[in-house]
Amino acid sequence: MITEFIKQVGKTLPLPESDLVDFLSKFKTIHLKKGEYFITEGQLKKELGLIVKGCMFCYYNKDGEQVIDEFSLENEFITDYFSYLTNSPAEKNVKCIEDTELLVLSFEILKSEYSNNSNYEKIGRIMAEGLFINWHNKAKSLMLDDAESRYLKLISKRPDLLQRIPQYLIASYLNVKPETLSRIRKKIASK
Template sequence: MYPKYLDSKGLMTLCREALWAKNVMEEKKSIQLFIIDAVQSIIFMEQQQYTIGTGVQAHFKHFLNIDGDDLLSFMKCFKYRQLKKGDSFIEEGGKANEIGFVLKGCMVCLYNKDGVNVIDEFAMENEFIADYTCALDNKPAEKKVKCIEDTELLVISIKDLHRLYTQSQVFERVGRLMAEALFKNWHNKAVSLMLDDAETRYKKLVIERPSLAQRVPQYMIASYLRVTPESLSRIRKKS
């Protein structure tokens, strides 16, 4: 209860002070929540930065030693992204201006030919994925890239990658390694499709990427090997 000797003016002053005190408390609470959120964000960013640094370094450690300012500049250009099973990384006809590096999960590249999905490539842990040709030519994506599993990615834009090229020869080597990794996958598959029979292609897949057959639906494997699901089933029984 307020004192009886307060007049209306004093009562109004007291009310304003009480309201001010209430606002201050709410503001303090908001500040506290903000600080908590900020700290959590910093912790997440540090964890993310560690993931980016260790993930990229692990992949390149036998190619290139990146450290110091180069590593920091490199890490800043990558963004961590989480996608759910069924989510798209690249949409056909959409932008193709990013390269993904899979930390965890499995993705598939596919073309739509006369209403039928044709599997072009898969990407699992420590592999790159992109519509690289369209990205370089700044053209809309010709294929779709989606997740077969919940996936964690490091993503760098072509724009940021090209900007890094101008900063240091180290990054030119990094970009070259990315391009070579993507080209090597494409080349090996193209040669295998021309020279190997279906059974040989399947055996190579099992040897080179043994976990793929366990993680990817068989109809996708069949499309990737350019055989029917029935033919793949017969090949698997023989193997």
């Protein structure tokens, strides 16, 4: 259990196991119900989350409408890192799709514990690299692919999401309307 969790987190954050255990020991556990928020727009929330069990999504508001930029499942970190880096209020909302058990750590603690330790730079580097890769792929897909290709890529890269997440949220993540995703699926099925 704990060891499997640590192993999974180690894939994202490749530190020596003892450092990783030490790092994780600084987190505290919270529980959020389905529909509750971890972060809301406008908040100055300087906490890093790490999902133990459950599932969340991040969205921006576009004239009152949700536009989802990410889903996060078990063993994944979740935060508004942009807001943290730029020291500005959160621009996004992070909401639970399922009841979720979350480890949280304030960035202040992270900083103070690690500031005289090269692991701080390393953790920061790895976090930022992972986020860069995610957002790079996202932007590239929006630049180069049409809606159908984005959906096909999602199916092949994250099939787990389709089992757990309602289709209208998937649509938002793909940056199309639910009607459009429904039509794309129909078209693909007929091939």
